[in-house]
Amino acid sequence: MWRFNEDLLFLIFEKLKNDKKSLYSCLLVNRTWCVTAVPILWRNPDQFCVSNNSKNVLLYNVILLHLSEESREILKNQGMDNLITETTYHRPLFNYMSFWKYLILHILEDIISLKMIEKSNASILRNEILKLFINKNTKLIQLSIPRYFDSQLHLIPEAECCLSELEIFNCDIKIDQNILKGLAKICKSIKKITLYVTSYDSTDNYGIFNLIEVQKNLNEFYLFNNIFPKHEQFYKTLEESLIKHADTVQHLRIGWNPNTRFLSFFVNLVYLEIQKLKFINWYDPIANNSKNLSLPNLKILKVYYIPLITTVNLIENTTGNLSEISIHCDNDTYYVDYKILIQTIYQNCPNIRYLKLSLDRNLSIPEFENLLINCQFLNGLIINVCKDYEFSWDKLFQVLAKSSPISLFKFKFYSKVFKLKDIESFFSSWKNRNPILLRINDSRIKVDQKLVNLTEEYKAKGVIKKYSFGYGMDLIEDFEWI
Known part of the structure; x- marks a missing residue:
């Protein structure tokens, strides 16, 4: 019976693994609680x-x-x-x-x-x-290797025992390629790979292809690229390595200019993120071929700075399963026809729950209202406005208060400046609805105290359940409410 209690404690503490404060308090109850909590607390340093x-x-x-x-x-x-x-x-x-x-x-x-x-x-x-x-008594789940690391991990005695069940691997491409080639002989059960490309000369390292190709059940691949991807051969070879896992890969993030047929292989994708480097003029091979893509299982789509036609085509080929869409456009680089974009969303995504949009004066308020009316499961909305002086916040707030579905009550607004009367009108019109979870970001370092006072007033009235303020572009964190 006591063994059952320990097992039960472990299951409970597992649920608290992201709540460090609660786990710390468990250490002080008694020895059994302490012994059970310590391994969970020290799992991830x-x-x-x-x-x-x-x-x-x-x-x-x-x-x-x-x-x-x-x-x-x-x-x-x-x-x-x-x-x-x-x-x-x-x-x-x-x-x-x-x-x-x-x-x-x-x-x-x-x-x-x-x-x-x-x-x-x-x-x-x-x-x-x-x-x-790295010894015979440890079994690592995740290994993360920083830039310029050159210690030959695979040559450490008992490395094979320690790393053979590795599931998550992160590295900067600028590490000793012999490490990657050595790990490829040991680690064949990696499910998630995250790769960072952070320097112009870093793509001389081709050991990553060996590691990718030997995996038996690769499920997630994420590439973060902070430089212009000029090494075409590197990315071509990377695509060839990933295509071999097209049947098992369900989460994919690309940060390079893909081959026209690359995405067509990944029919089982659940998560797709495409990021084009801002202010770099890529040709877009996906645009002319994206109508032929089939993404029947896709639930989460995140795109940054890619042409509108590509985004529209991707959404149209998802067969209605999308539950989260995050779209960040570069309003200074090209004109965005929001009417087409928003029509595409509400016509093809009836089950969408989370939506993030970057908007400007080209937004069609009537079409945005149609989106609110047709997407009755919408739960969270992020609005990022780049040019406030050209944007009608008052009209947007009016349509939100009037036509938001019952399910929608989580909001994030990024603005360079809010007119107090506009947001006050929004709050006052939200009475008798689900209390709002609100995040407001302002480009100014100091938050307007009048806005803080107004928000606190409506929290006291029960219109707002919880709120926070920030500054800068930390809206990139998306929906932490999930």
Whole structure:
């Protein structure tokens, strides 16, 4: 019966895995609660890394306390006595390192940087710390490798045992390609790969293709590209590697100019994100072929700075299953016909729940009202307006108050400046409806106190359930309510 209680506790604590505050309090109840909560709290070390340097120092010191006597002797012989002084050394109550399932190697690099280790000794310290995580007693779920990392992980004894069940892999393309080739011999069950391309010369590294091709059940692939993708051969080879997994890939993010037929292979996609680099004039091979795409299972579509016709064609080929759409247009680069776009959404997406739009003066208010009337399951709406002085916030707020479906009560508005009377009219017209969850972003660093007071007033009246203010473009976080 006591064993059942422990198992039940574990299931409950698993539900709290993202609620660190509650899990911390569980540590203080009794030993059983503590023993059950600690492995969950220490599963992912990245959650402990914050901007507060003093807290990071504590985490790094805990890591160093786990070093074996052999490792401590090696460091001592190399003159790193300051890391292993007897006055600070004592074994922790738990072997916290054994609970880590997510090995985020930028933490290791931060330790070396924070401790100001000389370059000649850095590799020695790195290798000794890696032994804490890559050994026969650990089974890692996630591995994240930072830029310029060159330690040969696959050559560490028992790396195959530790990494053979890896499911999530993140890396910058600018790492030693021998690491990727070595991991390809060990890791064949990776389900999610995230790749960062962050420098012009980084695409000389082709080891990633080996790693992609040997996977048995690749489900998610995300590429984040912060530079102009001029290396066409790299992306062509990347496409060829990914196409081999077209039957299993359900989540895909691309940040390059794809081949005309590339997307047509991925008929099982549930999530698709396409990001074109802003202010770069790509030709758009998808535009003329997107009408021939078939995306029957697609539920989430996110597009950034791609031509309107491509977005429209993608939506039209989703057979009504889309539940979330996020569209960010570059209003300064080309004219956006919002009438066509919004018609396409409400005619093809009756089940949509979350919608994010970047708007300007070209918005057709009557068509936007048709969207609200036809999309009766709409639950969350993000509106980003680039040119407030040309945009009719008053008309938008009026139609929101008049025609929003009952299900809609989550709003995010990004504006350079709100007229107080417009948003007050919106609040006052929202009476007797579901209380609003509201996020307002303003480009000004200091939030208008009058707006804060107005929002607080309507929260007291029950019109607003919860609200927050911010500044800048952090609306990119989309719908954290999900």
